[in-house]
Amino acid sequence: MNDRPGRQNYSSEDLREPGIQARVTPEEFFALSQGKAFSPAILEAEDVPPLVYWPGFLPKAQADRLLTLSLDLPWQQQQITIFGKQRPVPRLESYFGDSTAYHYGYSNSVSWQAAPWPDFLADLRSQVEVVTGYAYQVGMGNLYRDGNDSNGYHADDEPELGEDPAIASVSLGATRTFRLKRRKKGAKSWGIALHHGDLLLMQPGCQRNWIHTVPKTARPCGPRINWTFRPYVSLTR
Numbered sequence: 001m002n003d004r005p006g007r008q009n010y011s012s013e014d015l016r017e018p019g020i021q022a023r024v025t026p027e028e029f030f031a032l033s034q035g036k037a038f039s040p041a042i043l044e045a046e047d048v049p050p051l052v053y054w055p056g057f058l059p060k061a062q063a064d065r066l067l068t069l070s071l072d073l074p075w076q077q078q079q080i081t082i083f084g085k086q087r088p089v090p091r092l093e094s095y096f097g098d099s100t101a102y103h104y105g106y107s108n109s110v111s112w113q114a115a116p117w118p119d120f121l122a123d124l125r126s127q128v129e130v131v132t133g134y135a136y137q138v139g140m141g142n143l144y145r146d147g148n149d150s151n152g153y154h155a156d157d158e159p160e161l162g163e164d165p166a167i168a169s170v171s172l173g174a175t176r177t178f179r180l181k182r183r184k185k186g187a188k189s190w191g192i193a194l195h196h197g198d199l200l201l202m203q204p205g206c207q208r209n210w211i212h213t214v215p216k217t218a219r220p221c222g223p224r225i226n227w228t229f230r231p232y233v234s235l236t237r
């Protein structure tokens with residue numbers, strides 16, 4: 001498991017403080033995910049995904065504890081319908097939120113009703129809110145049991161997330177590559193290695209204009225859990 005000495009005690013000031021808010025080139029940004037530097041970074045160049053990245057956001061002891069607690073939660077494998085055929089989602093999932101009325105579904109087949117937050121996850125949500133400067137009402141967990149589990153190219157653009165949401169993602173466990181590309185065919189893709197304890201913010205614009213994936217890997221790897229914290233907009237008034 002990754003044991004990098006990440007910078008700790010980030011606060012929302014990190015995004016406001018000009019000296020700390022590092023605007024970096026794509027080369028520098030993606031080098032961060034190889035463990036070459038530690039500070040929050042925002043990509044600045046034309047035609048790059050709107051991301052903010054905090055490598056080693058969680059101290060290792062906290063990330064270890066969160067991984068253990070997360071693995072103990074109830075995880076489910078739902079069925080997804082693709083081209084009329086049912087098949088298991090290629091990973092396990094779980095879903096929590098501020099209200100059990102917060103329903104979430106995708107691909108016209110997968111359907112979730114939010115469970116109440118476990119305390120440790122509500123605390124993590126608050127920690128992420130402070131640093132990213134956005135509020136989140138729901139959290140979606142993905143458990144990739146090994147390199148065979150994956151998440152196909154998609155955007156999180158369901159209406160209940162509101163228009164052009166900001167979505168924060170915390171990674172625990174094995175390092176996996178997160179890849180993004182523009183929606184158009186043949187577009188160049190950007191890959192970022194997400195490690196135990198990293199935080200990535202997909203800023204507004206990301207779900208609208210980009211799609212993302214966690215591909216399978218042939219490299220032997222253990223379980224990875226990813227928590228995405230998302231806004232939720234009530235669609236019934």
Ligand SMILES: O=C(O)CCC(=O)C(=O)O
Nearest residue numbers: 142151156178214226228
């Ligand atoms: O596992 C990840 O890093 C990404 C998860 C994801 O794409 C999603 O929850 O929509």
